[in-house]
Amino acid sequence: MSGWRNLGHIEFLGNELGTWAIALGIFLVTFTILPLLKRIISARRRRQGQFGTVNLAVELTAALVARTSRLFLWGAAVWLASRDLTFPPRVEHWLTIALVLLFWMQAARWAMTAVRFAIDTRRMRSSGPDTLVKGSMEVILFGAGILIWGVAAVLALDNLGVAIKPLLAGLGIGGIALALAVQTVLADLLASLSIALDKPFGVGDALALDDIQGTVEHIGVKSTRLRSINGEQIILANADILKARVRNFGRLRERRSLFRLDVHYETPVPALAAVPRAVREIIEATPETRFDRCHLLSCGGPALQFEVVYFVSSPVFKVYADAQQSINLRILERFSALGVSFMGATPTRVSLQQPQPPASDAGGQARLL
Numbered sequence: 001m002s003g004w005r006n007l008g009h010i011e012f013l014g015n016e017l018g019t020w021a022i023a024l025g026i027f028l029v030t031f032t033i034l035p036l037l038k039r040i041i042s043a044r045r046r047r048q049g050q051f052g053t054v055n056l057a058v059e060l061t062a063a064l065v066a067r068t069s070r071l072f073l074w075g076a077a078v079w080l081a082s083r084d085l086t087f088p089p090r091v092e093h094w095l096t097i098a099l100v101l102l103f104w105m106q107a108a109r110w111a112m113t114a115v116r117f118a119i120d121t122r123r124m125r126s127s128g129p130d131t132l133v134k135g136s137m138e139v140i141l142f143g144a145g146i147l148i149w150g151v152a153a154v155l156a157l158d159n160l161g162v163a164i165k166p167l168l169a170g171l172g173i174g175g176i177a178l179a180l181a182v183q184t185v186l187a188d189l190l191a192s193l194s195i196a197l198d199k200p201f202g203v204g205d206a207l208a209l210d211d212i213q214g215t216v217e218h219i220g221v222k223s224t225r226l227r228s229i230n231g232e233q234i235i236l237a238n239a240d241i242l243k244a245r246v247r248n249f250g251r252l253r254e255r256r257s258l259f260r261l262d263v264h265y266e267t268p269v270p271a272l273a274a275v276p277r278a279v280r281e282i283i284e285a286t287p288e289t290r291f292d293r294c295h296l297l298s299c300g301g302p303a304l305q306f307e308v309v310y311f312v313s314s315p316v317f318k319v320y321a322d323a324q325q326s327i328n329l330r331i332l333e334r335f336s337a338l339g340v341s342f343m344g345a346t347p348t349r350v351s352l353q354q355p356q357p358p359a360s361d362a363g364g365q366a367r368l369l
């Protein structure tokens with residue numbers, strides 16, 4: 001027994017063998033318990049998924065555990081095991097640097113995971129289109145990544161004894177010079193953050209900007225890409241998009257249609273009086289339409305002019321085109337029975353009072369009118 005006691009007091013690399021044995025035991029226990037906890041949390045998350053119950057705390061914990069690197073677990077075990085050990089100053093210095101860097105790298109990974117989890121939770125609870133969150137997720141994560149990794153780097157340097165205030169002052173002066181040099185890129189970056197937070201449009205929306213029309217394919221950090229009806233890709237700087245007046249037809253709830261009927265002056269008055277009711281009956285009998293009004297508004301031009309307004313409940317352009325065609329054909333048929341004659345060669349003259357949006361075919365591609 002005394003031999004074992006004497007063996008425990010033998011020094012190795014500046015520490016007794018007994019201390020090395022305790023440190024090894026702590027390392028093995030820690031490196032066994034931490035992965036075991038990781039597996040337990042993951043198993044509990046899977047069981048909740050099987051029963052259809054969702055606990056946000058467990059989901060977030062499981063996500064953080066899944067993003068915990070095995071290298072960090074090694075570092076945690078080494079740190080706990082080495083607390084009672086004595087190392088040469090040089091070895092202890094490099095060990096401290098390694099452990100501090102490992103901790104703050106893992107902390108940054110956890111913070112990024114929490115941000116991503118918050119975005120996913122917001123997307124699941126959002127009642128709006130999922131494409132809005134998808135389009136802004138990349139931009140938000142990019143901005144959050146710059147902030148999180150920057151703070152982690154500064155805190156790591158502070159823990160290592162680096163003077164932070166002079167460094168921050170130097171970075172501030174250098175940042176001003178860099179911002180002046182790349183102000184165009186920064187303007188696009190800030191514009192992308194504004195688009196991500198304000199969400200004026202999302203992927204799949206049909207947009208019209210001045211003379212440019214197309215469907216949003218991608219919302220990036222610097223630019224947004226549209227696909228036009230001709231097939232080419234249109235790339236627009238995010239800052240230019242914010243400066244323009246954007247018409248977003250992807251959020252069209254219903255489509256308003258206004259058209260005029262030019263009727264000949266020789267049409268009898270009783271037939272003219274029957275026109276509004278006939279047009280109303282035709283529109284109300286057309287699927288997915290809602291009649292608004294039909295009035296004889298002009299008598300001083302080359303023809304008697306009826307103005308008709310109705311709404312199509314579907315934002316899809318093909319539904320509107322089918323409805324307008326059906327209405328035109330039935331107007332021709334009904335007016336012929338009423339004895340109403342049109343003025344000019346064109347039976348129905350359609351004059352829309354609002355800009356026509358890009359139509360969307362079956363594949364979702366924007367089509368210019």
